[in-house]
Amino acid sequence: MRIAVLGTGMVGQTLAGRLEELGHDVTVGTRDPEAARARATPGESGTPAFSVWHAEHPRVRLATFAAAAEHADLIINATAGGASLGALTATGAENLDGKVILDLANTLDFSHGFPPSLSVANTDSLAEQIQRAHPTAKVVKSLNTMSCTVMVNPAGVPGDHLVFVCGDDAAAKAAVVELLRQLGWAQGAIFDLGGLGAARGTEMILPLWLSIMQKLGTAEFNFAIARA
Amino acid sequence: MRIAVLGTGMVGQTLAGRLEELGHDVTVGTRDPEAARARATPGESGTPAFSVWHAEHPRVRLATFAAAAEHADLIINATAGGASLGALTATGAENLDGKVILDLANTLDFSHGFPPSLSVANTDSLAEQIQRAHPTAKVVKSLNTMSCTVMVNPAGVPGDHLVFVCGDDAAAKAAVVELLRQLGWAQGAIFDLGGLGAARGTEMILPLWLSIMQKLGTAEFNFAIARA
Incomplete structure (x- = not known):
């Protein structure tokens, strides 16, 4: 499948690398590909500079948001949540029309300290904002309730833990x-979880996820449900 | 222990009944005890009228919020989240001074449909509001992430599921x-989870809890964490 992964950070790198390993035709989209190629300093929390990562993943292409999405069947939004709407505007409505957008971003805002707040929450969600901004795209929210290492390697965490999925289009889901x-x-x-409105719930779990991560001292965990 | 349970609804009844069975000296607090005694119609979701429940639990006393809290060592806030601050104002600062308040309420607001929103969320929490309103009380948030039947009977749900607890006072916790x-x-x-600020995270999990409940068709479940 031709997949565009929007975002060159840790989440984008992890998803793009694994999807390419699985045989997909992957293009990473970014605002300024030349700037991404030139960046040589690691990101926060030890994420490799994109150029370093890219040298190890030569089959993954790098392009503008628009060029990455243009020929893609499925577009993964792995940009920072606060920048996602702008990134998708830059991608262009014509490149999103009729496409599946897998949104795994969270609008975490650390500007007021820890625990962070969300810049969208409660009466709206990022996924719904994206869907309203791009009504002919088919937005599906998933994978946003765990670290990217767990996203691509669920077996790395033992037990019956879960990935939630919601969206309004059955085929896209x-x-x-x-x-x-x-x-x-x-x-x-x-x-x-049903329709895209349920994304409010999965996005709102992030503050708890972060508190748990801080207490456990690791991001290698995931939510599960015990039931009678 | 002398415990005041504020709230005559399903959560209050369930907690008060179980704590009395465990040998505690329990008083249920309500705004108008005479009105609670007179109420004969069941509540939403089949909760027995308080008078019916009370006839089956004669050792549990019923009193005003203030009288219930006056002699209590520990006060459980089992009122509806949107009414909790008012109920605690009616309880009176003098009856809360130095006391442990176990807050298990959620500020669910169904007025805009399903999934509900929270009337307090993201940059604040009900637990923190209560603590600010009653600075000499010791607020602990717990048990708010599950149905009341699971609160008092965790073994009814198999597996290693969790109850979160947070608060700023170590002895109260x-x-x-x-x-x-x-x-x-x-x-x-x-x-x-640490300090009371973590209550934001546990309160914000409620929309997801409700979406899961709707999908499973039962409230007899609970969150768990799988970890590497």
Whole structure:
């Protein structure tokens, strides 16, 4: 499948690298490809500079947001949540029309300290904002409730933990579920919450996720549900 | 222990009944005890009228918010989240001074449909509001991330599911942890998130909890964490 991964940070690198390994035709989209190629300093939390990562993943192409999305069947929004709407505007409505957008971003705002707040929450969600801004795209929210290492390697965390998925278009959701299966998620670990409004709930779990991460001292965990 | 349970609804009834069974001296607090005694119609979702429930739990006393809290060592806020600040104002600062307040309420607002929003979220929490309104009380947030039947009977849901606890006063948190242990929570199932600011995270999990409940068709489940 031709996949555009928007975002050159840790999440974008991790998704793009794994999807390319799985045989997909992957293009990473960024605002300024030349700037991304030139950047040589590591990002926060030790993320390799994109140029360093790219040298190790030569089959992944790098392009502008628009060029990456233009020929893609599925577009993954792995930009920082606060920048996602701008990145998708730069991608262009014509390159998103009819496409599946898998949104895994969170609008974390650390400007007021820890725990962070969300810049969109409660009565709206980033996923719904994206859907309203691009009504002919098919937005699916998933994978945003865990670290990117768990996204692409669910078996790295033992037990019956879950990935939530929601969206208003059944076919788009099915395409995302198929991608989740390829990433290693068992069918029973994929929890369909229904329509895209449920993204409010999965985005709002982030502050708790961060508190738990801080207490455990690791991001290598995931939410599960015990039931009677 | 002398415990005041504020609130006559399903959560208040369930907590008060179980704590009385465990040997505690329990008084349920309500705005108007005579009105509560006179109410004969069941509440939403089949909750028994308080008078019916009370006839089956004659050792639980009923009093005003203030009278219930006056002699209590620990006060449980089991009122509806949107009414909690008013209920605690009616309880009176003199009856809350130095006391532990276990807050298990959520500010769910269904007035805009499903999924509900929260009337306090993201940059604040109900627990912090209560603490600010009653600075000499010791507020602990816990048990708000599950149905009341699971609160008092964790073994009813199999597996290693969790109860979160947070608060700024270590002794108050220890008192609540002791109560959780009496309710059947194993030490390893009690996840201390730290200070009261973490209540934002546990309160914000409610929309997701409700979406999951709707999909599972039951409230008999709870969150768990799988970790590497």
